[in-house]
Amino acid sequence: MLESTHPLADESASRHLDTLARATLARFTGTLSPAALLLAWQDWQLHLAASPGKQIELLQLAVAQAQALGRFQAQRLAAGPQRTEVPTPVQDRRFAAPGWREWPFSLWHQAFLLTEQWWDAATHGVAGVSPHHEKLVAFWARQWLDMGSPGNQLATNPVALAHTRDEHGLNLLRGAQRWLQDLQRLASHSPPAGTEAYRPGHEVAATPGRVVLRNRVMELIQYAPATATVHAEPVLLVPAWIMKYYILDLSAHHSLVRHLVDQGHTVFCLSWKNPGEAERDLGMDDYLQHGFFEALDAVNRIVPRTQVHAAGYCLGGTLLAIAAAAMARDGDDRLATTTFFAAQTDFSEPGELGLFIDDSQVSLLEAQMAETGYLDSRQMAGAFQMLRSYDLLWSRLVNSYLLGEPESMNDLMAWNADATRMPARMHAQYLRRLFLDDDLSEGRYPVDGRPVSLGSLQRPTFMVGTETDHVAPWRSVHKLHFLSPAEITFVLTSGGHNAGIVNPPAAGSHRHYRLLTRPAGGTYLAPDEWQAAAALHEGSWWPAWQQWLAAHSGPRRKPPRLGLPGTTDLGPAPGHYVMER
Structure with a gap:
């Protein structure tokens, strides 16, 4: 039999x-998987159809809500012009503004909120639906409802x-002008208005220092004492x-960097390269070896015969945990x-x-990244916006386009708009x-061909979780207590993934945190038990x-010199990589 020469015969x-x-x-779908959403809706619909008890509960809830809305409307009309x-x-x-208590706005927003309540009940607690599908259906039901909110x-x-x-409509005129400006910025991939007031090396990223190492993955900054x-x-x-x-x-x-420097710490910080198509094949191993370990080697050369305090943020913390486990494994x-x-x-x-x-979802991302070589920063930004759609999307659109109010800009918002890409290979490895x-966490992650274990982590550890984190929920962060026997000082602070970490000491900040140390080998406390036992502190x-x-530091000494011995000067902080768009 002749072999097929059709190109599809080749796998x-x-x-x-x-x-x-x-x-x-x-x-066409914004890298959202229609199959994932369709499977979730089918899972929910089929199991709801087979749950007559749940259907009765939802019918009873709808009747109770209609009665509650009717009573509210009757009471509101009975109050009359006295506005009781x-x-x-x-x-x-x-809907906290006083205007929402006036008729008919009070009726509209209450009907909307009761509808939200009903759909929340409808999409949760249906026997047989997988947990992931339940969360997916509830999330998208909430997104669709938000689009029809009377506030929008x-x-x-x-x-x-x-x-x-x-204002005789001038607010709408300003809003239309701002909408056109935003469209132009979106088309030209320009940052939001106001970010030009926060330039790295000037208003932000301005702590004095030098770039002491540069490679394909990162620059290492050493800050001046x-x-x-x-x-x-x-x-x-x-x-x-x-x-x-x-x-x-x-x-x-x-600036956390400036705070540490002012308190007498020698501080180094990695500044990662903003990858493009040329960096498509960078993987997790590259970030580990050419990122963390090469930086650690450089720190050891500048400050020899001294151990290092290593601190990782978000994915950088995950990378640090992998590195620390590999180091513990290898002595x-x-x-x-x-x-x-x-x-x-x-x-x-x-x-x-x-x-x-x-x-x-990951298969779609991998296919798209195979074409571009990276994950575009706008895709990550879009996902985060949907997670907090009211705060990051709808309230901003209403304030800007309907109220015509100028959008305030601060250093954290400007930083958030200065997004980065991610290499295709690394991001696929990270997700899978x-x-x-x-x-x-299950002891299968390989470094240099051998798996590492978080159970080998023995060094004293400090951890920070934030109360309203949508990216790394604090109960998930807390799980290291279960995985490692090390001494762990855990902090749970007010704020979210970013604002909770950017948490400087300031009068009247209304911040708070809980702190509790578990000694090495101590008894495990589940998150809720930990929260009940941890002392509350203001600030x-x-x-x-x-x-x-x-x-956990030794006696103070003279500051080390800036830069690696015997190397050429690579320029002042903040370096080149942070400027890449």
């Missing part, structure tokens, strides 16, 4: 065709109507490469302590970000090995961490 050609098809689909306050069936911060429409928003009346003597052990900061490093070095009053004792800021080591409960991560397969957690670092 690689067949797979390439499939990749092209998925990449085409991804362009009538308690609303549902309270929500989105001019005709049904009393605040927007009042502004239009008082601000005190006559410094703590013996240097601090190496490992930010995530899904973000620019200077979230740790924002404006002077918001490498160069780390004095480890610190993890909002960093997951167990991905079995990744939070709402897991809504966008399943096999179907960590998110989908959870290899790290910023930064001083508590700095004091912890000082307690």
